[in-house]
Amino acid sequence: MQTKNIDVNYKNKKRYKTAKLPIRQPMFFTWLIWMLSFFALLGKKKRIEKIDMEGLKPPYMILSNHMCFLDFELAALATYPHRINNVVNIDGYLHRAWLMEWIGCIATRKFTSDFHLVKSIRTSLARGDVLCMYPEARYSPCGITSYIPDSVGALVKRNGAPVVAIVHHGNYLHAPFWNFRKKRKVPFYTTVKKILTPEQIKDMSIEEINTVLQRELTYDEYAYQKESGILIKEKFRAEGLHKILYRCPHCNTEFKMGSEGADIFCTECGKRWNMKEDGSLQAYEGATEFSHIPDWFNWEREQVEAEIERGEYSYSDEVDVFSQPRCNGFVKLGKGKIRHNAEEGFVLEGEHNGEAYRIQRAPLQINSLHVEYDYFRIRRADCFDISTENDSFYCYPAKENIVTKLAFATEIIYLKKAEEKRHVCASRCESVCPCDSK
Numbered sequence: 001m002q003t004k005n006i007d008v009n010y011k012n013k014k015r016y017k018t019a020k021l022p023i024r025q026p027m028f029f030t031w032l033i034w035m036l037s038f039f040a041l042l043g044k045k046k047r048i049e050k051i052d053m054e055g056l057k058p059p060y061m062i063l064s065n066h067m068c069f070l071d072f073e074l075a076a077l078a079t080y081p082h083r084i085n086n087v088v089n090i091d092g093y094l095h096r097a098w099l100m101e102w103i104g105c106i107a108t109r110k111f112t113s114d115f116h117l118v119k120s121i122r123t124s125l126a127r128g129d130v131l132c133m134y135p136e137a138r139y140s141p142c143g144i145t146s147y148i149p150d151s152v153g154a155l156v157k158r159n160g161a162p163v164v165a166i167v168h169h170g171n172y173l174h175a176p177f178w179n180f181r182k183k184r185k186v187p188f189y190t191t192v193k194k195i196l197t198p199e200q201i202k203d204m205s206i207e208e209i210n211t212v213l214q215r216e217l218t219y220d221e222y223a224y225q226k227e228s229g230i231l232i233k234e235k236f237r238a239e240g241l242h243k244i245l246y247r248c249p250h251c252n253t254e255f256k257m258g259s260e261g262a263d264i265f266c267t268e269c270g271k272r273w274n275m276k277e278d279g280s281l282q283a284y285e286g287a288t289e290f291s292h293i294p295d296w297f298n299w300e301r302e303q304v305e306a307e308i309e310r311g312e313y314s315y316s317d318e319v320d321v322f323s324q325p326r327c328n329g330f331v332k333l334g335k336g337k338i339r340h341n342a343e344e345g346f347v348l349e350g351e352h353n354g355e356a357y358r359i360q361r362a363p364l365q366i367n368s369l370h371v372e373y374d375y376f377r378i379r380r381a382d383c384f385d386i387s388t389e390n391d392s393f394y395c396y397p398a399k400e401n402i403v404t405k406l407a408f409a410t411e412i413i414y415l416k417k418a419e420e421k422r423h424v425c426a427s428r429c430e431s432v433c434p435c436d437s438k
């Protein structure tokens with residue numbers, strides 16, 4: 001089996017170097033960002049609640065949930081007048097790398113092993129500033145906590161700086177990732193809470209730190225909506241919901257779901273559900289399989305997990321590929337072939353400038369998948385991005401509505417392989433390894 005990566009034959013071989021230290025955010029930009037955020041949110045109903053924050057001065061590390069661009073603005077209001085270094089994905093640098101560098105952003109490529117990122121974070125904290133990162137590393141697809149890698153706990157332990165959790169509520173309901181263009185009227189509520197002190201971090205193991213992070217960053221926007229009595233009266237409120245609810249719980253068919261107005265439906269069996277103003281679902285006829293949207297979403301994940309366990313999961317497709325080796329635009333690589341399975345991970349193959357390229361991300365090299373719904377930077381359609389340490393490949397699949405399932409499969413395969421590796425490593429430390437003895 002071929003495993004070697006073959007780089008794309010670019011005419012311009014230069015790459016954007018993420019391996020550079022961030023500059024210290026000039027105070028002028030700290031003020032400017034605050035002012036722009038203030039005016040962007042002016043007139044909108046919002047509340048920022050600070051918990052256990054008395055007397056806390058930078059340096060500290062913010063870990064925040066991530067729902068839409070508003071998160072940056074609310075974080076800027078919550079932390080002013082302190083300088084922030086935000087960790088952002090490289091596509092945010094598109095055509096404006098200089099600006100992102102000037103405001104102190106730290107560029108990375110999603111879900112890669114970016115060892116320099118650790119150094120940049122340490123530098124920011126050593127300067128006495130606020131370091132803000134979004135450990136889920138993408139907008140929440142369903143308004144609930146996504147996968148947070150264990151490496152975040154190790155990062156906290158290594159730095160030893162206080163940790164503040166910012167949890168936004170309402171941002172997802174206002175602009176859900178699956179239909180972010182059509183905004184709904186929802187108040188914003190952000191909590192800013194000190195969750196770990198340097199003394200606590202010193203006494204805790206990485207596992208204990210991760211337990212705290214998981215607990216403090218757990219959220220469920222649909223539960224929050226119900227508890228808070230928020231009604232979303234916009235008639236288009238379910239449009240796009242089929243992008244995350246892609247599997248019919250009635251006839252079990254995948255990728256045949258659709259949505260319009262306040263309804264989601266299956267084009268295979270015809271079953272239809274209404275999304276009520278309180279965010280819950282109700283079937284027009286027969287049983288309501290899932291009234292709570294995250295339950296439907298989690299059920300889909302379980303189906304993917306079972307498929308992988310049975311050894312039946314595999315994906316292959318023809319994709320339109322656009323890469324981002326630098327920040328001055330995307331390179332159109334044309335058609336490519338991609339496959340994803342539990343043995344190889346992702347393998348992308350194509351041709352550019354007369355030479356073949358091959359990009360592979362083995363299961364343990366990619367713990368989550370960067371998915372975009374209706375991606376606005378290249379072509380308005382769903383896509384996913386496979387990044388290496390020095391390039392990113394945005395793939396537009398030919399298969400309909402596949403990206404949510406791919407994201408589930410990526411995480412499940414990663415966790416399964418990581419668990420297998422842990423088992424082997426642990427066994428090797430024992431006198432007899434149960435794997436070796438077979």
Ligand SMILES: [Zn+2]
Nearest residue numbers: 248251266269
């Ligand atoms: Zn159906």
